[in-house]
Amino acid sequence: MTTELVLRLSCFVLMLLVMFGWEAWRPKRRPSAVKGWRWLHNFSLIAVATVIVRLILPAGAVGAALWAESQQLGLWHWLAAPYWLAFIVSLVLLDFAIYWQHRAFHAIPWLWRLHRVHHADPDFDVSTGLRFHPLEIILSMLIKIAVVVLIGAPLLAVITFEIVLNATSLFNHGNVAIPARLERPLRYLLVTQEMHRIHHSQTMHETNSNYSFNLSLWDRLFNSYTEQAEAGSDGIRIGLSDYPDQRQTTRLPGMLMIPFSRPSADLQSPPKV
Secondary structure (H helix, E strand, C coil): CHHHHHHHHHHHHHHHHHHHHHHHHCCCCCCCCCHHHHHHHHHHHHHHHHHHHHHHCCCHHHHHHHHHHHHCCCHHHHHCCCHHHHHHHHHHHHHHHHHHHHHHHHHCHHHHHHHHHHHCCCCCCHHHHHCCCHHHHHHHHHHHHHHHHHHCCCHHHHHHHHHHHHHHHHHHCCCCCCCHHHHHHHHCCECCHHHHHHHCECCHHHHCCCCCCCECHHHHHCCCCCCCCCCCHHHCCECCCCCCCHHHHCCHHHHHHHHHCCCCCCCCCCCCC
């Protein structure tokens, strides 16, 4: 478990530094909030969430994989599937599960109350990829644990997925732009910044689209794909119109209380999936 934590943390820090450098070198958009202050509180939020999750679910999805293997639980154990097949398909199924989890957090009102902490960020950069309410992260971990046990995902597949999920969240929230000649073909396989930025639009039908985190095919398969924002790439208004006060949306106490506060308008209530 110690080796797994070191590996995951190393990959996380490496990706974070890469995105920091890319954003500093060639940012896509000008920030609307004070960047240093906003970063301080976004990173404080993930620090608080990480401590809470480690206290409540110390073993996480990796521990669930070890337990399922020791008990021979899950689809792959029952089917006696070859390891290579279980590894590859587990990665795909976990990504599939995260896609539907994301849709659920938009469609179910009480889950949306938690998830709007992420969407209330007035800017879109690598720190947004870490900005999730502790209760949302706990629920997300419980969903992953359930999927891991249900399919009997191999330990290495779970570790790989956790690394990829963290890396792609940092990557696709980056305040950067891949050249169009590369971005368009890449988007057929992976979620790009251009694709995911639309998901953070204040326009409701754009907010409720482009749910994928890693593989982009889920949005095309399940009719939730938006190719271009109505306002164009540079004209997207980021955040939630319900929460215009940056003192609430860029400070740790305000972010923690967003799920329990009433929005000023019901403009961002997501439709049913």
